[in-house]
Amino acid sequence: MKIKCLNLSYGLLAAVFSLAIVSCQKNDADPCDKTVCLNGGHCANGECICPEGYGGADCSQPITPKKIKISKIEVTKFPATDNGAGWDLTSGPDIYLQLLKGDASIWKSSNTYNYQNADPSKVYSFDITPSVDLTDPEDQYSIILYDYDDLDPADFMGGIIFTPYSKSKGFPSVLTLDAGGSVAFKLHVSYTW
Secondary structure, eight states: OHHHHHHHHHHHHHHHHHHHHHHHOOOOOOTTTTOOOOTTOEEETTEEEOOTTEESTTSOEEOOOSEEEEEEEEEEEOOSSBTTBOSSSSSOOOEEEEEEETTEEEEEOOTTSSBTTOOTTSOEEEEEEEEEEESOTTSOEEEEEEEOOSSSOOEEEEEEEEOSOOGGGOOOSEEEEEOSSSOEEEEEEEEEO
């Protein structure tokens, strides 16, 4: 009879250990194992934490910025001549820029802040301080390059109409504007949401 009692004790002991092992097992499943976060987002507790400019469950939805700030404009291309003639009588053009929304000027480099006798093989930078805010990023703007003349009206050298934000292009820090014409520009920008 002692043997039967001992067998029963071993069975009971095995059941207790099995129950202890099962009840003490840790659930190692990470809630982020099957979560994919796009556009530089990361997972925390099973949900995507999206970077600025993106939303949605997986950070795939671009968010239209409230404004785009322009801190610098580079003139990367302009015509060497005015339909075969020189821009000025004895030198190259004295370039300056104007940025417009419709017919309204929103920024213009001053006549004294221009590059005199500009060489079309070089890039010219216009630092904008304080920066210019484009408050309607999906609207059309235009940028125009002029040759400043002291006594005569300024000469139009070329311009580009552009829309600063497109959901398909993301959020580049430099917007390249080149419509294949006589002028081209690079706008150094930042975004505010």
